[in-house]
Amino acid sequence: MSDANLIQNVYEKVCQRNAGEVEFLQAVKEVLDSLAPVLAKNPKYVDAKILERIVEPERQIMFRVPWQDDNGSVHVNRGFRIEYNSALGPYKGGLRFHPTVNASILKFLGFEQVFKNSLTTLPLGGGKGGADFDPKGKSDSEVMRFCQSFMTELCRHIGPNTDIPAGDIGVGGREIGYMFGQYKKIKNAFEGVLTGKALNWGGSLIRPEATGYGAVYFAEQMLKTRNETFEGKVCAVSGSGNVAQYTVQKLNELGGKAVTLSDSGGTIYDKDGIDDEKLAFVFELKNVKRGRIKEYADKFGAEYYEGKNPWGVKCDCAFPSATQNEIGKEEAQTLLNNGCYVISEGANMPSTPEAQELYVENKILYGPAKAANAGGVATSGLEMSQNSQRLSWTREEVDEKLKGIMAAIHQQCFDTAEQYGQPGNLLMGSNIAGFVKVADSMLDQGLV
Numbered sequence: 031m032s033d034a035n036l037i038q039n040v041y042e043k044v045c046q047r048n049a050g051e052v053e054f055l056q057a058v059k060e061v062l063d064s065l066a067p068v069l070a071k072n073p074k075y076v077d078a079k080i081l082e083r084i085v086e087p088e089r090q091i092m093f094r095v096p097w098q099d100d101n102g103s104v105h106v107n108r109g110f111r112i113e114y115n116s117a118l119g120p121y122k123g124g125l126r127f128h129p130t131v132n133a134s135i136l137k138f139l140g141f142e143q144v145f146k147n148s149l150t151t152l153p154l155g156g157g158k159g160g161a162d163f164d165p166k167g168k169s170d171s172e173v174m175r176f177c178q179s180f181m182t183e184l185c186r187h188i189g190p191n192t193d194i195p196a197g198d199i200g201v202g203g204r205e206i207g208y209m210f211g212q213y214k215k216i217k218n219a220f221e222g223v224l225t226g227k228a229l230n231w232g233g234s235l236i237r238p239e240a241t242g243y244g245a246v247y248f249a250e251q252m253l254k255t256r257n258e259t260f261e262g263k264v265c266a267v268s269g270s271g272n273v274a275q276y277t278v279q280k281l282n283e284l285g286g287k288a289v290t291l292s293d294s295g296g297t298i299y300d301k302d303g304i305d306d307e308k309l310a311f312v313f314e315l316k317n318v319k320r321g322r323i324k325e326y327a328d329k330f331g332a333e334y335y336e337g338k339n340p341w342g343v344k345c346d347c348a349f350p351s352a353t354q355n356e357i358g359k360e361e362a363q364t365l366l367n368n369g370c371y372v373i374s375e376g377a378n379m380p381s382t383p384e385a386q387e388l389y390v391e392n393k394i395l396y397g398p399a400k401a402a403n404a405g406g407v408a409t410s411g412l413e414m415s416q417n418s419q420r421l422s423w424t425r426e427e428v429d430e431k432l433k434g435i436m437a438a439i440h441q442q443c444f445d446t447a448e449q450y451g452q453p454g455n456l457l458m459g460s461n462i463a464g465f466v467k468v469a470d471s472m473l474d475q476g477l478v
């Protein structure tokens with residue numbers, strides 16, 4: 031059978047076994063579509079059925095999460111942990127609390143995480159988890175009770191050498207704190223079982239900043255290949271949560287001008303730029319008051335586009351930092367028509383396959399999610415190292431390491447794309463470079 035046919039067969043089997051899981055199937059197809067030249071060079075992967083094994087999660091855990099609201103009413107949510115692949119190290123990846131969470135979304139995220147973590151060069155396997163719980167509009171006490179109930183079950187499955195969750199959409203410092211407290215109480219162990227912890231009790235400097243900073247460092251590396259910098263570049267950023275906030279902060283520091291932010295209600299457009307003072311308002315609005323981005327427009331007289339995303343705004347660079355499939359073919363074409371030529375994905379799988387095809391065809395500087403947003407999990411890896419050594423590194427030390435890791439990831443993707451005859455195609459480069467290390471480790475470890 032030809033390698034292309036083998037890949038098609040594997041994909042069809044995944045479709046049959048995971049019928050209707052559209053996000054998961056999309057993520058699998060993207061990786062498989064890059065792999066024919068790797069199989070041609072490495073028949074050992076075919077013989078050992080690496081593709082058939084790598085698409086299947088090692089373990090999928092689903093559980094009931096009962097909790098009580100402030101009025102005493104009982105609610106039941108569904109919790110998950112997908113322990114996808116441990117060839118490179120313990121399972122590592124975030125937890126998402128959002129009403130749309132289901133097995134398909136967490137399997138796509140877990141699958142992506144395997145290759146992303148491989149690119150970081152750190153010893154991290156891949157996993158993801160979460161619940162269809164919506165923290166929006168809930169009191170702190172309700173969020174705490176939910177987190178405690180979630181961890182009461184999850185704690186059986188995780189540990190500092192087994193599986194180390196972190197944050198993602200809807201899970202920030204507050205939620206990590208409540209979950210850590212419950213884990214410690216049940217296990218009677220103060221250990222590095224979660225990352226994204228607060229500094230006082232085992233967190234790392236720069237972890238909150240890392241995903242956003244990393245996406246900007248990655249874009250900086252892409253610009254460097256054309257002898258350019260961020261100086262004067264107009265940047266569109268989506269989302270207004272953790273990743274978006276620190277993306278804007280780093281862009282400001284490097285001379286870029288961020289002009290948009292968004293949430294599920296709409297987009298703000300500030301043609302003068304979201305400077306550090308305005309960004310401080312966003313930090314307070316989103317992380318303390320937990321308000322809507324529209325209030326930025328009210329406060330600073332910026333434009334507000336109700337129900338719209340930022341991709342219609344003229345920009346040089348785009349940083350999708352909200353959620354999956356937020357840039358479709360039409361939005362991608364609009365970005366290109368408006369002169370955008372740098373896309374660095376802070377969110378996971380924010381571009382549809384049709385949008386990705388346009389980026390590659392037009393040879394723009396495209397940093398795919400599993401490479402461009404790997405700074406978050408990489409810094410989680412640095413948090414784990416500090417926990418193991420009972421040490422805390424300085425802000426400068428962690429930031430330097432993050433910068434070095436992002437440059438190394440870019441170089442790996444760039445070199446791999448060249449090696450496989452597709453110079454500049456970092457989509458292909460990231461998929462192949464991420465895959466090869468995991469595949470080789472699976473071969474080393476036998477049929478497990």
Ligand SMILES: NC(=O)C1=CN([C@@H]2O[C@H](COP(=O)(O)OP(=O)(O)OC[C@H]3O[C@@H](n4cnc5c(N)ncnc54)[C@H](OP(=O)(O)O)[C@@H]3O)[C@@H](O)[C@H]2O)C=CC1
Pocket residue numbers: 197198199200201202241269270271272273274292293294295351352353354376377378403404406407
């Ligand atoms: N945190 C991390 O370290 C990492 C995060 N990522 C990815 O980055 C992205 C953002 O995560 P993060 O910043 O942590 O999450 P947050 O919860 O802090 O922020 C998410 C932001 O995205 C918006 N958003 C979420 N869903 C939608 C939607 N369906 N439509 C429009 N806007 C939406 C939210 O708006 P609203 O409040 O209205 O829902 C909010 O502004 C995700 O794709 C995540 O997987 C990737 C690597 C690491």
Ligand SMILES: O=C(O)CCC(=O)C(=O)O
Pocket residue numbers: 122123124125143146194195196197198225378403404406407408410
């Ligand atoms: O820091 C981590 O472990 C998880 C980060 C994450 O969820 C991601 O990279 O998507």
